[in-house]
Amino acid sequence: MKSEGITVSPTSGDDISPLNQSQSSVRQTVVLAGNPNVGKSLFFNHLSGMYVDVSNFPGTTVSLSKANYKNYEIIDTPGVYGVSSFNDEEKVARDVIVDSDIVLNVVNSLHLERDIFMTMQLLDMGKKVSVLLNFADEVRKQKIKIDSVKLSELLGVPVYETSAVDKKGFEFLDDAIQKARIGHTTKEIDKLLAREPYCSLPRSEALLILEGDEFYANKYNKPNGTADDREMIYVERRNRVNQICAEVEFEDTSKGKFLNLLGRLSINPLTGIPVLIIMLYIMYLFIGDVISQRVVDFTENTIGKNLFEYNLKKYVAEFTPSTISVQIVDENEEVTQQQEFNFPVNLNSDNNLKNEFLEFSSKPGAVTDFNFPNALPRLFFGEFGVVSMTVTYLLFLLLPLVIGFYLAMAVLEDSGYLPRLATMMDRSLTRIGLNGRAVIPILLGFGCVTMATITTRILGTDRERTIATSILQFVIPCSAQLAVIAVLISGAGVASLLIYIFVIFSVLLLISTTLNRFLPGQSSPLLIDLPIMRLPRAGNVFKKTYFRTIGFMKEAALWFLVGALFVGVLEVTGLLYSFQDLLAPVTTNWLKLPKEAANAFVMGVVRRDFGAAGLFSLNLSAMQITVAIITITLFVPCIASFMVMLKERGLKEGLIIWASTWIFAFVIGGIVAQIIV
Amino acid sequence: METRTLDQVKKGNYITIMQLPSGNIKVQLIRIGISVGDKVFCLERLPGGTIVIQKNRQEIAIGYDLARQITFSAH
Ligand SMILES: Nc1nc2c(ncn2[C@@H]2O[C@H](COP(=O)(O)OP(=O)(O)OP(=O)(O)O)[C@@H](O)[C@H]2O)c(=O)[nH]1
Numbered sequence: 001m002k003s004e005g006i007t008v009s010p011t012s013g014d015d016i017s018p019l020n021q022s023q024s025s026v027r028q029t030v031v032l033a034g035n036p037n038v039g040k041s042l043f044f045n046h047l048s049g050m051y052v053d054v055s056n057f058p059g060t061t062v063s064l065s066k067a068n069y070k071n072y073e074i075i076d077t078p079g080v081y082g083v084s085s086f087n088d089e090e091k092v093a094r095d096v097i098v099d100s101d102i103v104l105n106v107v108n109s110l111h112l113e114r115d116i117f118m119t120m121q122l123l124d125m126g127k128k129v130s131v132l133l134n135f136a137d138e139v140r141k142q143k144i145k146i147d148s149v150k151l152s153e154l155l156g157v158p159v160y161e162t163s164a165v166d167k168k169g170f171e172f173l174d175d176a177i178q179k180a181r182i183g184h185t186t187k188e189i190d191k192l193l194a195r196e197p198y199c200s201l202p203r204s205e206a207l208l209i210l211e212g213d214e215f216y217a218n219k220y221n222k223p224n225g226t227a228d229d230r231e232m233i234y235v236e237r238r239n240r241v242n243q244i245c246a247e248v249e250f251e252d253t254s255k256g257k258f259l260n261l262l263g264r265l266s267i268n269p270l271t272g273i274p275v276l277i278i279m280l281y282i283m284y285l286f287i288g289d290v291i292s293q294r295v296v297d298f299t300e301n302t303i304g305k306n307l308f309e310y311n312l313k314k315y316v317a318e319f320t321p322s323t324i325s326v327q328i329v330d331e332n333e334e335v336t337q338q339q340e341f342n343f344p345v346n347l348n349s350d351n352n353l354k355n356e357f358l359e360f361s362s363k364p365g366a367v368t369d370f371n372f373p374n375a376l377p378r379l380f381f382g383e384f385g386v387v388s389m390t391v392t393y394l395l396f397l398l399l400p401l402v403i404g405f406y407l408a409m410a411v412l413e414d415s416g417y418l419p420r421l422a423t424m425m426d427r428s429l430t431r432i433g434l435n436g437r438a439v440i441p442i443l444l445g446f447g448c449v450t451m452a453t454i455t456t457r458i459l460g461t462d463r464e465r466t467i468a469t470s471i472l473q474f475v476i477p478c479s480a481q482l483a484v485i486a487v488l489i490s491g492a493g494v495a496s497l498l499i500y501i502f503v504i505f506s507v508l509l510l511i512s513t514t515l516n517r518f519l520p521g522q523s524s525p526l527l528i529d530l531p532i533m534r535l536p537r538a539g540n541v542f543k544k545t546y547f548r549t550i551g552f553m554k555e556a557a558l559w560f561l562v563g564a565l566f567v568g569v570l571e572v573t574g575l576l577y578s579f580q581d582l583l584a585p586v587t588t589n590w591l592k593l594p595k596e597a598a599n600a601f602v603m604g605v606v607r608r609d610f611g612a613a614g615l616f617s618l619n620l621s622a623m624q625i626t627v628a629i630i631t632i633t634l635f636v637p638c639i640a641s642f643m644v645m646l647k648e649r650g651l652k653e654g655l656i657i658w659a660s661t662w663i664f665a666f667v668i669g670g671i672v673a674q675i676i677v
Numbered sequence: 678m679e680t681r682t683l684d685q686v687k688k689g690n691y692i693t694i695m696q697l698p699s700g701n702i703k704v705q706l707i708r709i710g711i712s713v714g715d716k717v718f719c720l721e722r723l724p725g726g727t728i729v730i731q732k733n734r735q736e737i738a739i740g741y742d743l744a745r746q747i748t749f750s751a752h
C-alpha cells in the first residue's frame with residue numbers, strides 16, 4: 001500500500017495497555033470508532049498496511065488491532081452503537097476510546113440518524129473527533145444529498161466524504177487526524193456535568209459515569225448516574241441527532257425506493273428457504289462437485305500420489321531397501337494386473353528388476369505402494385510418513401478444498417446475506433436458547449471452528465455464547481474436515497449422507513435444548529440491522545480468502561507435522577499396534593470398525609480433519625464410513641480451537657466441553673454402529 | 678387511535694412507535710435509531726413473529742420477544 005514512514009507492529013488480542021500513563025510519550029493514539037459494519041477495518045487496513053477481516057455484517061471485528069502509522073498509533077475497534085458496556089466488545093472499544101487522543105469516527109452516510117448518535121456521544125465526551133462520512137458511493141447511487149459543510153458546522157468538527165471500498169478519500173486521512181478537534185456538546189449534558197462530583201473528573205469518564213457506567217464509577221469511587229439521568233441524556237441526544245439529520249440530509253423521495261428484491265426475498269421463509277436451498281446447492285456444486293471431485297482428484301492423485309509421492313519414494317528407494325507393489329487399475333477401479341518387486345539392498349542393486357519395475361509402474365492406471373522395512377525411511381516416507389503424508393494431504397487434498405470453502409464463505413460474508421439469514425432463522429433458534437444472530441458464528445464454523453468460536457462474542461449473553469460454542473465444538477465440522485468427509489461420503493452414497501446429517505442434527509438439537517433447559521438466565525432477543533445487499537467485491541473476496549488460507553496453512557502445517565511425527569513414531573516403535581489392540585474392543589466391537597481406525601482417533605486429537613484423513617487408507621463399507629465420520633465429527637475439536645475455547649469460555653467450561661466431546665463421540669458413534677452396521 | 682404491541686403489526690403498514698421497554702434494552706433501541714414517536718414501516722412479519730422494520734433507509738430486524746414489549750399505533 002504505502003511504502004515509507006510506516007512501521008507496522010501488530011499487537012493482537014485484548015491486552016489494552018492503559019495509555020494515559022504513558023501520555024507523555026510523543027506517539028498519539030488515533031482510534032477508529034463507529035457503528036458496526038461502517039468500514040472501520042478498511043481504513044485500518046489502509047493506514048496500517050496490515051490485514052484484518054472486512055465483511056458485510058455487523059460484528060466482524062471483535063478485538064483490537066494496533067499498528068503504527070507515521071507518528072501515531074492507530075487502533076481498530078469492534079463496531080459499537082455507542083460508548084458503554086452492554087457487552088465485551090463494547091467494553092473493549094470503550095476503554096480505548098476513553099484513553100485515545102484522537103477519534104476518527106467512521107459513519108455510514110446511509111444511516112446518518114443511527115450513526116450520528118454515537119458521534120454526538122463522542123462530542124459530549126469532549127474527545128477530539130474527525131468524522132469520515134463513508135459510503136459516499138452509495139449515497140450518490142441512491143440519489144441522496146448530504147450537506148457535509150453544514151454537518152461539520154453543526155457538529156463543530158471536520159467532516160470528510162469517503163468511499164473506503166473504492167479507496168476514495170484515503171488522501172484526507174492525514175488531514176482528518178491533524179484537524180480533529182473538540183466539537184459542540186449538548187447543553188443539557190454540560191449542565192449536568194458542571195455539578196459535583198462530575199466537574200472534578202476527566203470529561204469523558206464523567207460522562208460515562210453520568211450515563212450509568214459502573215466500571216468508571218468504581219474507578220473514581222463515585223455514584224453512577226441513575227437510569228433516569230441516562231434516559232434523559234439519550235432522549236435529548238436522540239432529538240438533537242434527528243434535528244441535525246433533518247437539516248443536512250435531502251433525498252429525492254420520488255426515487256425513494258431502496259428495495260433490494262433478493263434481500264427482501266431472503267428474509268421471509270416462504271421465499272427465503274428456496275433462496276437458502278439454491279444458495280446451498282450452488283455452494284455444493286462449487287465445492288462438492290467442482291473442487292472436491294475434479295480439482296482434488298487431479299491434485300491428489302495425479303500430482304500428489306503419482307507425481308510427488310511416486311518420485312519422492314522412488315528416490316528414497318535408491319538408498320534403502322524396499323518392497324514395492326504395483327497394481328494396474330482400470331476405469332472401474334478393478335485391479336487388472338499386479339506385481340511385487342523386492343529390493344533387499346536398494347533400487348540400484350538389481351538393474352534388470354529396476355527397469356522392469358520402472359516400466360511396469362509407468363503403465364497407465366498404475367498404483368504404486370512403497371514399503372520400507374527400515375525404521376527411519378518408514379517414519380518419514382512410509383504409509384504415515386511425516387514428509388509424504390504431510391505434503392500430500394495438506395497441499396494436494398486439503399488446500400484446494402479449504403480455498404474453495406473460504407471463497408464461498410467470503411462471498412457470503414460480503415453479500416449482506418448473513419444478517420438476513422439470521423432474521424429468517426430467528427424464531428427457530430429461540431427454541432434452542434439462541435437468537436438469529438447465532439447463525440453467523442455457526443455458519444462461519446463451517447469455515448473454521450476456531451475463528452467462529454471467537455465470533456460468538458457477537459452474541460448478547462454468556463448463556464448464548466456457551467450454547468453456540470458447544471454447538472461449534474461438538475457438531476460443526478470445519479472446512480478442512482468437511483473436505484475430507486465430503487470425499488469419504490461421495491464414495492459411500494446418499495443413504496450414508498442422510499444418516500450422517502440426521503445423526504449430527506439430532507445431536508445438535510439434543511445438546512442445545514439440554515443446555516437451554518439447564519443453563520440459568522435468559523437469552524437476549526434479536527435486534528440487528530440489515531446491511532445493504534450487494535454483489536460481493538472480487539478484491540475483498542480474494543484478499544480475505546488469501547489471508548485466511550495463509551493463516552490456515554501456517555497453523556495446519558505445524559500441527560500436521562506434529563501429528564504425523566507422533567503417529568509415525570508410534571508406528572515405527574510398534575506402540576501404534578499396541579494402542580490399536582488396546583482400543584480394539586471399542587473400535588471393533590462397539591464401533592464395528594477395523595482396529596486400524598484407532599489411528600484416526602490418535603490423529604484426531606491433534607486435528608479432526610487429520611483424523612478423518614486417516615480413514616482414507618482403510619477399506620471401509622458404506623455404513624462403516626458413516627459411523628467413522630459421525631464419530632470423528634463429534635470427536636474432540638482441534639487443538640487450536642480448544643485453546644481458543646479455553647481463552648474465550650474459561651478453563652472450567654472449556655474442559656467440560658472438551659471432555660464431553662470424547663464421551664459423545666464414542667457413545668453416539670457406537671449406538672449408530674450397533675443399529676446400521 | 679388504538680395501540681398494540683409490535684409483534685401484531687401488519688406487513689406494509691406505517692406505524693408510530695409509542696412505548697419502548699425500560700432498562701438497557703431501551704437505550705440500545707434508542708441508539709440503533711428506534712425511539713418513541715418515530716414513524717417506521719413494517720417490511721416483514723415472519724411466521725414466528727420476528728419483525729423487520731424500515732426507518733429511512735435503515736432496515737432493522739426485531740425478535741418476537743422484543744417486539745412484544747414495544748407498542749405502536751397504526752395510522
Ligand atoms: N459501498 C460501500 N461499501 C463500503 C464502504 N466502506 C466499507 N464498505 C463495506 O462495508 C462492509 C463493512 O466494512 P468493514 O471494514 O468490515 O467495517 P467495520 O466498521 O470494520 O465493521 P465491524 O468490524 O463489523 O464493526 C464491507 O462489506 C465493506 O466492503 C464504502 O465506502 N462504500
Ligand SMILES: [Mg+2]
Pocket residue numbers: 040041042053054060061077078079
Ligand atoms: Mg471491523
